[in-house]
Amino acid sequence: MKIMKFKYFSINLISLWLIALATIPLLLILITSFLAHDDSHLILWHFTLSNYVYFFHPIYFKILWLSLKLSVNCTILCLLIGYPAAFIIARSHGSLKNLFLLLMIIPFWTSSLIRTYAILTILKTKGLLNSALLALGIIHHPIQLIYTNTAVLVAVVYNLLPFMIFPLYSNIEKLDTRLLDAARDLGAGKIKIFKAIILPLTMPGIMAGTLLVFLPAMTLFYIPVLVGGAKSLLLGNLVESQFLEMHNWPGGAATSIVLTLFMLLLIFIYTRFARGKQRQELL
Amino acid sequence: MMKPVVVTLKNISKYFDDHCVLNDINLEIQHGEFLTLLGPSGCGKTTLLRLLAGFETPDQGSLFVNQKNITQIPPEERLFNMVFQSYALFPHMSVFENVAFGLECEKKFTKAQIQEKTLAALQRVKLAHLANRKPNQLSGGQQQRVAIARAIVKEPLILLLDEPLSALDYSLRVAMRIELKELQRRLGITFVFVTHDQEEALSMSDRIVVMNEGMIEQIGAPRDVYEEPKNLYVAEFIGEANIFKTEVISASDKKLTINIADSHLILNNNKNFKTGDKINIVVRPEDLKVWGRGEIKDEEDMLAGRVEEVIYKGSTVDLIVKLSNGQRISASEFFDEDDENLEYEKGEMVLVRWMTGWEVILPNENNEV
Numbered sequence: 001m002k003i004m005k006f007k008y009f010s011i012n013l014i015s016l017w018l019i020a021l022a023t024i025p026l027l028l029i030l031i032t033s034f035l036a037h038d039d040s041h042l043i044l045w046h047f048t049l050s051n052y053v054y055f056f057h058p059i060y061f062k063i064l065w066l067s068l069k070l071s072v073n074c075t076i077l078c079l080l081i082g083y084p085a086a087f088i089i090a091r092s093h094g095s096l097k098n099l100f101l102l103l104m105i106i107p108f109w110t111s112s113l114i115r116t117y118a119i120l121t122i123l124k125t126k127g128l129l130n131s132a133l134l135a136l137g138i139i140h141h142p143i144q145l146i147y148t149n150t151a152v153l154v155a156v157v158y159n160l161l162p163f164m165i166f167p168l169y170s171n172i173e174k175l176d177t178r179l180l181d182a183a184r185d186l187g188a189g190k191i192k193i194f195k196a197i198i199l200p201l202t203m204p205g206i207m208a209g210t211l212l213v214f215l216p217a218m219t220l221f222y223i224p225v226l227v228g229g230a231k232s233l234l235l236g237n238l239v240e241s242q243f244l245e246m247h248n249w250p251g252g253a254a255t256s257i258v259l260t261l262f263m264l265l266l267i268f269i270y271t272r273f274a275r276g277k278q279r280q281e282l283l
Numbered sequence: 284m285m286k287p288v289v290v291t292l293k294n295i296s297k298y299f300d301d302h303c304v305l306n307d308i309n310l311e312i313q314h315g316e317f318l319t320l321l322g323p324s325g326c327g328k329t330t331l332l333r334l335l336a337g338f339e340t341p342d343q344g345s346l347f348v349n350q351k352n353i354t355q356i357p358p359e360e361r362l363f364n365m366v367f368q369s370y371a372l373f374p375h376m377s378v379f380e381n382v383a384f385g386l387e388c389e390k391k392f393t394k395a396q397i398q399e400k401t402l403a404a405l406q407r408v409k410l411a412h413l414a415n416r417k418p419n420q421l422s423g424g425q426q427q428r429v430a431i432a433r434a435i436v437k438e439p440l441i442l443l444l445d446e447p448l449s450a451l452d453y454s455l456r457v458a459m460r461i462e463l464k465e466l467q468r469r470l471g472i473t474f475v476f477v478t479h480d481q482e483e484a485l486s487m488s489d490r491i492v493v494m495n496e497g498m499i500e501q502i503g504a505p506r507d508v509y510e511e512p513k514n515l516y517v518a519e520f521i522g523e524a525n526i527f528k529t530e531v532i533s534a535s536d537k538k539l540t541i542n543i544a545d546s547h548l549i550l551n552n553n554k555n556f557k558t559g560d561k562i563n564i565v566v567r568p569e570d571l572k573v574w575g576r577g578e579i580k581d582e583e584d585m586l587a588g589r590v591e592e593v594i595y596k597g598s599t600v601d602l603i604v605k606l607s608n609g610q611r612i613s614a615s616e617f618f619d620e621d622d623e624n625l626e627y628e629k630g631e632m633v634l635v636r637w638m639t640g641w642e643v644i645l646p647n648e649n650n651e652v
Contacts, residue, residue, distance in 0.1 A: 182371040184358045185336055186385035186437065196384070200375045 026260075033253035042249050051254035067235040070149075071217040074156045075164075078213045079206065081157070082164035086205075089165070090172040104162055112159050116226050119155050120146065123227070147229035155227045156217055163216070164209035171205025211270060215263050235259055286313035289440060289473060290335070295344035297330055297497075304330045305341070306497040312441065313490075317467050317474045321484040322494035323520070328477045331494075332443050335475060337361045348440065359388075364434035365443040369450060370426045372418040378405070378429050379414040385437045404436035407466070424455050431463075435470060442467075444476045448483060460487050481521045485509060493517050515645055518565045525571065525612040527564040528647060534558045544608040546586050551640050561647035570641045571614035573602055573627070574634045585634040588612070590627050602627055604635055 033051055036044045054060060089100040107115060122128045123145040130142040145151055175198065183193045221236030233241075235255065242252030290312040297305040305327045312318055320328040333339045334346070337358030345354045353361060364385070373381050383401045386392050392400070405411040408428035418426055427447060434442055447463075448456045464487045467474045478484055484491050485505040493500045493508060493516075501513040512518035515526065532540045532547070539552040541564070556562060579585065591611065592603035599615045606612060614635060627633070 176371070178367055178369065178371040179373060181338060181358075182365070182367055182373070183384070184338075185363075185365045186433065187359045187388035188384070189359060189388075192388060197373060 029253045029256055032250050033257050035250045037248060037250050042247065048250075051250045052258075054251065054254070055258060063233055063235055063238055066233075067218050070153060070156065070234060071214050073153055074160060074217040075210055075214045077153070077157045078161050078164040079210065082161055082168055082209060083206075086165045086168035086172050090169050090175075104165060107162070113222055115159065116155055116223055119158060120226060123151055123154075146227060149228065152224050152228040155223045156220060159220065159223065160213045160216060163212040167208035167212065168202065168205040171202050171208075175201055207270060211267070214266065218263070219259065286315055288312065289314045289349060291347040291350075292331075293345050293347065295331075295334065295341045295346070297327075297334065297339060297341050304497050305334070308344070308497075308499060310492065310499065310502070312473060312475060315471050315473055316489040317464065317476065317487060319476045319478060319484040319488035319491045320494060321478060321481060321491050321521075323479055325496075326494040327497040328479075328494050329445060332365075332445055332475065332477045335441070336363055336365045336443055362440040363443055364437045364439040364441075365445065366427075366430045366434050366447045368445045368447065370418075370430040370447075372426055372429055372433070374418055377415050377417060378410060378421070381418065381429055382433045382436050385433060389437075400436055404432040407435065407470075408432045423451050424459065427451065427459065431466070435466075435472065439472060441473045441475055444474060446477055446479070448478070449480075456483075463487065485521070491521075493520065495520070510643070512565065512643060512645075515563055515565070518643065518645070523568050523613060525566045525568065527566070527610070529562060529564065531556050531558055531560045531562060534560070544586055544588075544606040544610065546584060548584050549639070550642060550644065554644060554646075556644065556646070563645045563647045565643040565645060566612075566637050566641065568601065568613045568615040569599075569617070570637045571612065571635055572637065573604065573614050573616055574636075575627075576632045576634065579634050582634060585636045587632065587634055590629055590631045590633055593627050593629060600627070602633075604633060606635075 032043060034047055034049070036046045036048045036050070038044060089097060089104075092100060120127070124130075125142045125144070125146065127145070129145060130139075133139045134142065179197055179201070180193055183197050188196065218234075219236040219239075221234070221240045224234050224237055225240075239252050239255045239259070242248045242255060288311045292308055292310040292312075295305055295308040296303065308327075308331065320331060322328045330339060334341060337353075337356060337360075341354065345352050347353065348362070373384065376384065379401055382404055383397050386397045386400055402411055402414070405414055408431055410425060410428050410432065413421065413425065418429065421429065427450075430447070444463075448459050451459060460483060463474075463476075476484075476487065485508075488505055490502060491505055491508050492502050495516050501508055501517045503511075508517060509521055512521065512524075518524045518526070527543050529541050529543055532542055534540075534552055534557050537552055538549050539556055540547055540549050541562070542548075543564075550564070574585075586606055588604040588606040590602055591605050594601040594603075596615075599617055602614045602616065604612050604614060612635070
């Protein structure tokens with residue numbers, strides 16, 4: 001009985017926590033997104049759809065398109081780098097494996113904001129990379145690295161790569177090597193083994209990693225600000241600037257809601273696509 | 284009649300780190316035979332099988348198929364296929380796709396041919412009706428058959444089986460033995476079967492290779508290995524054995540006299556033992572006959588002892604008898620017409636004897652007592 005009571009207590013506590021800190025704020029944002037504002041009031045109690053109508057303006061489409069493009073590129077890059085990395089980590093032995101895992105975890109001991117500043121010192125015009133290239137004589141004038149879309153992409157990939165590697169690693173780790181032996185024994189070459197055995201069996205990891213990278217990539221607002229400068233305005237920045245600079249709370253709320261809906265749509269597509277077992281593994 | 288040799292292993296040695304796993308193995312595998320590699324875990328039998336499959340390469344020695352050296356040929360190019368211990372079925376593929384996989388890899392069959400061959404293989408193992416299931420929807424016995432079908436569909440020169448029955452429960456295991464043996468006979472494929480279960484080895488094999496610590500102790504038909512073990516290791520590993528360590532009191536061309544627990548016994552001298560030789564006498568429990576004290580008048584050349592334990596086993600009664608010299612021996616008595624009620628009491632004094640010639644006499648080279 002005592003255990004049952006404790007169980008209900010702890011479940012209720014978590015539910016309360018989620019209601020107070022997730023559901024209610026989300027509802028407030030939802031309500032705010034249908035309200036108006038003027039210069040002297042953050043919100044006016046007056047129902048309107050105008051905040052959503054803005055989204056049909058081409059500038060918003062452009063921002064959405066840029067954000068999508070960045071997220072897709074970032075996910076593809078993370079997958080291309082992360083998959084072999086996860087494979088090497090999962091297949092290495094003993095202390096080497098522990099070292100790799102430690103190297104993956106150490107960056108998390110520092111805030112990602114600070115790590116982004118660190119990238120800044122490498123990429124800026126008189127930064128480490130330019131100085132090194134100049135010293136080596138590879139270039140003769142500092143090249144523009146920072147405040148470009150590529151710089152944003154590099155920084156986002158750097159920040160999100162672990163979220164691709166970890167689910168892939170735990171998936172590949174579980175992969176039964178006897179299956180690879182069996183495939184070889186049946187006459188399969190390396191490419192066939194990868195395509196027919198490894199890829200399908202690590203699909204849950206690829207899916208989980210993709211979601212964990214793709215969704216945050218849409219919303220990481222401080223990286224484009226720091227590394228991309230004012231030039232690249234993405235969805236995350238838009239929300240930030242609407243709230244903090246333009247003092248347009250209803251507008252920011254509406255952008256947030258659109259972003260949330262968009263992500264729900266992606267998760268929905270994913271769950272349709274990933275059947276049964278894969279979905280369970282993800283959860 | 285000697286069957287033609289298909290595979291020859293010459294002076295194969297294999298080390299893991301500094302540990303010698305296989306030590307100078309020489310073996311010829313004959314066409315169409317059911318060959319069993321038998322030994323305890325760690326004796327190198329699985330390594331030898333993986334070496335045949337190509338997953339391991341020997342540190343010394345070579346492997347020949349019909350006189351062609353295949354030592355460096357990778358597994359995917361060898362004409363051997365393997366049934367893995369835990370089956371290693373591809374979990375994301377249906378039974379049909381699992382079996383068809385090996386044929387697709389060959390790239391020389393049309394879709395229709397693959398379809399036809401796959402179904403034929405599934406019919407061989409009586410699983411055609413489950414072709415669309417996934418492996419995790421099958422029982423252990425069915426998964427086992429898929430693993431066999433997946434290997435035989437490739438029509439291998441040799442089918443390698445790595446303890447394929449160890450995951451099944453007892454009755455299924457016994458049934459699968461008969462089925463495997465029957466399948467082997469029907470297909471005419473050479474089977475190399477690895478097991479630590481001597482009963483499995485005896486009941487299925489044409490020849491048994493008894494292995495111990497990376498070496499081959501004996502190669503022979505099940506009956507030879509059981510009845511004429513070459514050394515003490517084989518005698519003790521295969522079946523139960525009573526071993527009397529003693530020495531030859533006097534020897535002639537035909538007979539030798541020995542002493543066990545104060546009884547003088549006269550045995551056949553088939554192996555030219557001389558007076559004073561240290562020997563081990565191996566007698567199987569079922570070859571020992573036990574009489575009660577009252578049943579026998581002439582007690583000479585019989586071993587006297589006391590019954591310590593009576594174990595009823597259905598078809599036999601097993602007795603543990605302590606001889607007057609303190610050695611414990613085991614005897615299996617069968618229920619038959621002469622002795623319908625085998626009743627022994629614990630503590631009863633009995634007399635034990637075996638038919639002269641049913642024993643195996645081995646030299647005791649190490650002079651252990």
